[in-house]
Amino acid sequence: MSNITDPKITAIRALIVKHKRWDQVFAIIGLLSMMVGVVTLIALFIDLLIDGSGRLTWQFFTSFPSRHADQAGILSSWVGTILVMLVTALSGVPLGIAAGIYLEEYASRNWITDLIEINVTNLAGVPSIIYGLLALGLFVYQFDFGESVLTAGLTLGLLILPVVIVGTREAIRSIPSSIREGAYAVGATKWQTIRDHVLPYSTAGIMTGVIIGMARAIGETAPIITIGALTFIAFLPPSPVTSQFPFLSFDWLMAPFTVLPIQMFSWVSRPQVAFLDNAAAAGVVIIVMTLAMNALAIVIRYRFRKRIKW
Amino acid sequence: MNQKPSRFAYQARRHLPERIIQGILFLAAFSAVAVTIAIMVILVYESLGFFTHVSIFDFLTDTQWTPLFSDKHFGVLPLVTGTLVVATVALSIAIPLGTIIAIYLSEFAPHRVRETVKPFLELLEGVPTVVYGYFALLFVTPLLQTFIPDLPGFNMLGAGIVMGIMIIPYVSSVSEDAMRAVPMHIREGSYAMGATRFQTATRVVTPAATSGIVAAYILGISRAIGETMVVAVAAGSQPNLTLNPMEGAATITAYIVQVSLGDLPHGSLEYQSIFAVGLVLLLMTLLFNVLGHLLRKRFREVY
Numbered sequence: 001m002s003n004i005t006d007p008k009i010t011a012i013r014a015l016i017v018k019h020k021r022w023d024q025v026f027a028i029i030g031l032l033s034m035m036v037g038v039v040t041l042i043a044l045f046i047d048l049l050i051d052g053s054g055r056l057t058w059q060f061f062t063s064f065p066s067r068h069a070d071q072a073g074i075l076s077s078w079v080g081t082i083l084v085m086l087v088t089a090l091s092g093v094p095l096g097i098a099a100g101i102y103l104e105e106y107a108s109r110n111w112i113t114d115l116i117e118i119n120v121t122n123l124a125g126v127p128s129i130i131y132g133l134l135a136l137g138l139f140v141y142q143f144d145f146g147e148s149v150l151t152a153g154l155t156l157g158l159l160i161l162p163v164v165i166v167g168t169r170e171a172i173r174s175i176p177s178s179i180r181e182g183a184y185a186v187g188a189t190k191w192q193t194i195r196d197h198v199l200p201y202s203t204a205g206i207m208t209g210v211i212i213g214m215a216r217a218i219g220e221t222a223p224i225i226t227i228g229a230l231t232f233i234a235f236l237p238p239s240p241v242t243s244q245f246p247f248l249s250f251d252w253l254m255a256p257f258t259v260l261p262i263q264m265f266s267w268v269s270r271p272q273v274a275f276l277d278n279a280a281a282a283g284v285v286i287i288v289m290t291l292a293m294n295a296l297a298i299v300i301r302y303r304f305r306k307r308i309k310w
Numbered sequence: 311m312n313q314k315p316s317r318f319a320y321q322a323r324r325h326l327p328e329r330i331i332q333g334i335l336f337l338a339a340f341s342a343v344a345v346t347i348a349i350m351v352i353l354v355y356e357s358l359g360f361f362t363h364v365s366i367f368d369f370l371t372d373t374q375w376t377p378l379f380s381d382k383h384f385g386v387l388p389l390v391t392g393t394l395v396v397a398t399v400a401l402s403i404a405i406p407l408g409t410i411i412a413i414y415l416s417e418f419a420p421h422r423v424r425e426t427v428k429p430f431l432e433l434l435e436g437v438p439t440v441v442y443g444y445f446a447l448l449f450v451t452p453l454l455q456t457f458i459p460d461l462p463g464f465n466m467l468g469a470g471i472v473m474g475i476m477i478i479p480y481v482s483s484v485s486e487d488a489m490r491a492v493p494m495h496i497r498e499g500s501y502a503m504g505a506t507r508f509q510t511a512t513r514v515v516t517p518a519a520t521s522g523i524v525a526a527y528i529l530g531i532s533r534a535i536g537e538t539m540v541v542a543v544a545a546g547s548q549p550n551l552t553l554n555p556m557e558g559a560a561t562i563t564a565y566i567v568q569v570s571l572g573d574l575p576h577g578s579l580e581y582q583s584i585f586a587v588g589l590v591l592l593l594m595t596l597l598f599n600v601l602g603h604l605l606r607k608r609f610r611e612v613y
Contacts, residue, residue, distance in 0.1 A: 016504070019508070019509060020506050022506065022508040022509075023418075023507045023508045026413075026414070026418065029410060030413065030414025030419070033410040033411050033414065034411050034427050034430075036407055036478070037411075037431055037475060037479065038427070038430050038434075040434070040475045041430065041433060041437070043445075044437065044441065044442075044449070047448070047449045048445075094338075095341055096338075098334065098335050098338035098339070099335070099338040099339040102332075102336055102338060102339040103339055106332055106336070112340075115343060116339050116340060116342055116343055119342040119345075119346045121599075122346060122596070122600075123342055123346060125529065125595060125596075126349065126536075126592065126595065127535070127536025127538065127591060127595055128538065129536065129538045129566055129567070130349060130353075130591065130592050133349075133588045134349045134352050136570075137353075137355070137356060137585070138348060138352055158345055161341070161342065161345070162342070165339075165342070190328060191327070191328050191331045191332075212436075215436055216436070218438070219436075219438025219440070219441070220438070221438065221439065221440045221538070221539045222539055222542075222563065222566075222567065225567050225570050225571065226570045227570075228570055228573075261539075264440055264441070264444070265440050265443075265539065265542075265543065268440075268443065268444055268543055269543070276448065279444060280444065283440075283444055286440075287438070290436050290438055291436060294436035295429075295433070298429045298432065
């Protein structure tokens, strides 16, 4: 077989081998590049844990902020975070889901729809601090809500609106039209079809969007600083449940507050080193919360993809 | 005669709630437009108040930004350069790494690797920015100081590097989408000519996906410009007209945070100044966002 040893063929083979070496080199470079991200994530978490682990005691969760670093805690900020998230969830989530349903199921191709869609994509790219300026001008001074839980919750509600809308649309879009046609065929109206079929089947997908949006809202700091939220809050907002009729109170909506990322920021900007450990501990709490929510969203999406085959 | 209820009456009863629901859903969707309008109105309104005291010419050409001093200067340039320097550092990290990761994930990675590593990258995006600020100030900057001994504690380099790592997933996921949109037969054509994977990736797939990849970069720029907490914590709060990332300087966002932390009286010039710089920031990000989306749309329509 002369052509195996043909010098031309060998030269070409050598050339291919040489070029294929680049495949391996690049595969390694690619893996290393991804490792930069993964290693940073791990380094960041370990750094926070090392600095903050000494402060992560029960006392840290049950104390108010204090001038003395070793007595300071995050009681007012985690309560504040929960209350603000409640307002965000009640305002941004229904609005976002409703908008997503409209755009996916009702909207006809016309300029109003185009306008809405352009605005949704645009809002997703607006820096979060701009939402803070909007809230400062609109909620704090025009509507006179002040620097309250309500203002912060509504601000973050608007902030997560594009995330929820996009998540809802993607979830609804993945429902095949045969489902809708089946419902129409037995006489269901459009809304009945959506309520009884489209929404139940896309719940998992919508929840993914909602959870990612909420996780983003929990860690969001800039807009809350911009509305002028105080950083030293050594009291809790009034309780939503009271002992007198009607047993519910909404005074907490108007109460001054602080949230976890604000508390962390105020500790980072202190000159005393002891407060940095507090900041790290608060950082661990925030990061565990957001990562848990993100992980939950990833798991839901993964299982949802696996389970449902149309 | 026993009158049957008319079909039409029945339909009207059925259709009225439908219409109401559709109306409510439309209003919800329209809120996106309302929010945009509200943002523009608030920013422009407060900025107009600002520009009755400060001329636009001074605002754009003065080289000092000292609104909190007794000798007040309102030149936005130092804030803009600070913003752009940090963004440049961030992008010089995020663009090469993001592109390599995108090429790797789209053309090289086995399915298992992609499914394991991608969630990690997504988590990187989920970490709150204030935590990144802490990391930049207390981990990356001290680390850099071992190589560059006279690096100040607050500097744009550390903040930019951390911000760059933060936006890697953003750049890589949009670029990867663009590369995956390149149809298989184009790759197969390249392989049939005897090209290797690396050659196909760099000379066929990447050029075909260029507009999408550039869109990813531009969206990354817009993200870096608007990022707040990393720079507010780690880059310093002194407006500083410099192009040297080793120095500390305030960005637009850091200035807004700094003013907001103080007790700012409603209607004062300082209060209005944050809206004026906010408007500059919004216009800058808007420019990049529009450009990015146009390019992104283009790559979607090609195939």
